[in-house]
Amino acid sequence: MSSPTHYLISAPGKVILFGEHAVVYGKTAIAGSLDGLRTYILFEKSDDGLLELNLPKLGLHLPLIWPISALPYSKVAAVSKATDNNSSQELAFNEELLKELKPIVLDGNAKNKDIQEINELQQVAASVFLYLYTSLEDKQNSWCGMKVHVTSDLPVGAGLGSSASYSVCLATGLLLALGHIPVPNSNEGNTDTSFSGYSSPMNLINRWAFQAEKVIHGIPSGIDNAVATYGGAVSFTKGEMENVIGFQLLRFLLTNTKISRDTRAQVAKVRVLYDKYPHIVDPILEAIEGMSLSFNEIELIDINHYLLNSLGVGHSSIDRVREITAQHSLHSKLTGAGGGGCVLTLLRDDITSDEITKIKSALASLGFESFETQVGGNGVSVIDSSVTISKQEFLSSENIQQKFSVWKHFT
């Protein structure tokens, strides 16, 4: 069988179920994968020695293009070492490589620079791609060029892990295309995966996605890429992550209030309160952590909502979502940093699609956008070129995940 000529990769977004803000103070938080809201990247093999990156969802309507030969491979010590399956060491971040890539990133737009400008976000997205490509390139096994098409269901900057799902897709596609991991055989999703050790393809993907997250965020927590890689639900305490074994898939309505979040400001606000009243705020954070340890009880959603409000990170838009959903006896809480942003509403099993439609339209009338989604589903998955995927079909599709039943899952 000839080696694949294209890969379609999919990785989920994430939501924080419980523990936002408390996690900053060393308490446990739980995040889950957003099954219906994912990023997709199609990798197509080419023979022209060029890397082509298409980011239409980020507003770039023309591709960025770099010759493979232009990349600073000399800044990468030894690829074999970095992808060594038996290494238990965390990958060191290659600051020098990132610095070297800065001017190269802009060159990718050279052919189109009179037509499109590339903004900060687009530059970062391109840097991640080139950082991973340069780090993972292996003359012996790599393609001689590739066209990369990115699309996503996830709003950017809404706290739903869009960057991590992008990072995970990129890492996966490049590890496959550059010959470091094989295509998995399993069609069975498995979110009950151990994170310990580095011996599996999944763990390698997660390590490189974490590198990508560092390019984007500087000091990421690592929880977003873990969720996008492994799926399911992940608990996070003082930098230590654990898969939440036996997490049940939960159905949520996820509402984006479109009140722009400012995570930094919200985190700072809580810090001020904490410093002023540690004897009040510390027990509140402890109570919030308590949720993370029994996250499957409906009434805890309300308790958590009020506890976050007590920390000053509530917003009237969140209260509006709560009011509308409460009319249908549904429980909602903010997810993420608060002060606007997104709201999670747990959907009971008995709620009809008719009711959901009503709720969504009531939310829409206030300018909010809402999605039905499942939390705790599969992580990164892949379709190889044994399945024909038309690029046009890929780019125009509204529901890529459900279109194909042949997604394969890593172990």
Place this chain on the structure above:
Amino acid sequence: MSSPTHYLISAPGKVILFGEHAVVYGKTAIAGSLDGLRTYILFEKSDDGLLELNLPKLGLHLPLIWPISALPYSKVAAVSKATDNNSSQELAFNEELLKELKPIVLDGNAKNKDIQEINELQQVAASVFLYLYTSLEDKQNSWCGMKVHVTSDLPVGAGLGSSASYSVCLATGLLLALGHIPVPNSNEGNTDTSFSGYSSPMNLINRWAFQAEKVIHGIPSGIDNAVATYGGAVSFTKGEMENVIGFQLLRFLLTNTKISRDTRAQVAKVRVLYDKYPHIVDPILEAIEGMSLSFNEIELIDINHYLLNSLGVGHSSIDRVREITAQHSLHSKLTGAGGGGCVLTLLRDDITSDEITKIKSALASLGFESFETQVGGNGVSVIDSSVTISKQEFLSSENIQQKFSVWKHFT
């Protein structure tokens, strides 16, 4: 100087500032006296050997009347012992006396029984009066009859300590009229009083008011009568009370949502939550207790509001009051058991009476009744017969406290 022929007694209601519900679990709560919302009792000496009790605010438009000779004095061991200033023992409750009084209470209405029925609440109010009178009667020093007129600014059953202010007024008037304590000389209010020991008239009043509260409530906490007696603010932890020294008089708007409270149900609801999630509820209660230790910070009002909501004792009527007051940058929280009841709004010094009028009318349009009040003012006070007080004036007056500048305060 002849001995007084009448006394006018006034005692304040109370609000819980911080710590409701938490106090049930052994945490500290703070209650303050409601300076502008008080109960008043006028005691008039008579020579007809009759006790006359007028309770128009409780719906009794005709007096209840008992001959002094009908009371079961044999059930009282030794008055001198009970009022012994040097005794450090808590007064024992006289169950037998209360039992004996039950049928006698109803006899007080005998003359009017075809015209007015007396309900449970009215019976309890009469029992308290007769219990204290019988316990404190002293042949040598007592009046040979009295007419007692009760009025109050306080709504009954709204968690504002109406029963305790009634108990304190009754205990004070009877201790004075029956010769156990002298009229004080001081016109200076003093809310920085130590509660320890039993040597002062004020402590004696508080002990007998606590007896009265037992007649009314069975097992009262003692905080309501302490606040009505001493004024100021009182902290309460596991049955131990302490005067909050240096408590600053705070100006509040007190709003009665008129959503009827059911303290027992609210307390039970929190208990269920506590038993189910002790690791969540216990830190919430701890955070609430934290408020009690730094109660003079505005933002804590919001934090406390949300923490009470997290315990499930909020109510939409309370949220409405918060919304209206927030429009004027004022902070509100429920006071008492929640699930309706009363809401406290801290009034900043710079808020104009114009603004307050606007807020009150917005609240009234939702069916809520609100009062401007100060918290932390004087406790029980008295005017003796050196000042002429017309009964009609007393019964019709809207603002008795401010009408007279000659209130005297106990020590």
